[in-house]
Amino acid sequence: LILLIDAVENITKQDFRLADHCINKNKIIFFLFNKIDVINEKIEFKNKIKKYLKNNYSKSKMINIDFISAKKNIRVTNVLLEITKKSELMSTIIKKVKLKKFILYSAKQAKYPRVKNIEIKPKYIVQLTNKVPTFKVFINSNKKAPQIFQKFFENAFRKFFKLEGIPIILKYESSKNPYIH
Numbered sequence: 001l002i003l004l005i006d007a008v009e010n011i012t013k014q015d016f017r018l019a020d021h022c023i024n025k026n027k028i029i030f031f032l033f034n035k036i037d038v039i040n041e042k043i044e045f046k047n048k049i050k051k052y053l054k055n056n057y058s059k060s061k062m063i064n065i066d067f068i069s070a071k072k073n074i075r076v077t078n079v080l081l082e083i084t085k086k087s088e089l090m091s092t093i094i095k096k097v098k099l100k101k102f103i104l105y106s107a108k109q110a111k112y113p114r115v116k117n118i119e120i121k122p123k124y125i126v127q128l129t130n131k132v133p134t135f136k137v138f139i140n141s142n143k144k145a146p147q148i149f150q151k152f153f154e155n156a157f158r159k160f161f162k163l164e165g166i167p168i169i170l171k172y173e174s175s176k177n178p179y180i181h
Helices: 013-024 042-056 076-089 096-109 147-161
Strands: 002-006 029-034 063-067 122-129 134-139 169-173
Touching: 002 013, 013 029, 029 076, 042 063, 063 076, 096 122, 096 147, 134 147, 147 169
Parallel strands: 002 029, 029 063, 134 169
Antiparallel strands: 122 134
């Protein structure tokens, strides 16, 4: 989905509603701010937009942002190349070895969120499909993965595998401790 936004008018609530709808349908989304040529302080404007989205839109890691001028043909070709790249990224297959490396890496690097004084950790991860990259994450809890853990894990996973700007699905599987009795 390409959401063309007039840079002079900025983002509207309707833009966010459309983006939410498309994210729920697992579509790649591009926010293209057109008429960047008429903005005086371009760098300041771009930074302001990126900061606003990061701070006010929880799904900002799932969208792609660019600034173009259709009239003066500024960055239009770059956007088309980026769309192609993101489309190819959607069919990513991550090998089990790399998924295991991520689990080991994140165990060393991260302090996972605690829920009722218990640190929820991923134990194993497997890729289910690559139509929309879908993964099953087995955690060390017999309860449903808390929202804070899901967000933390998704952000770390996206960053590690460079999967920002595309939809991914992470399904969490609780596991019971076989040695509890």
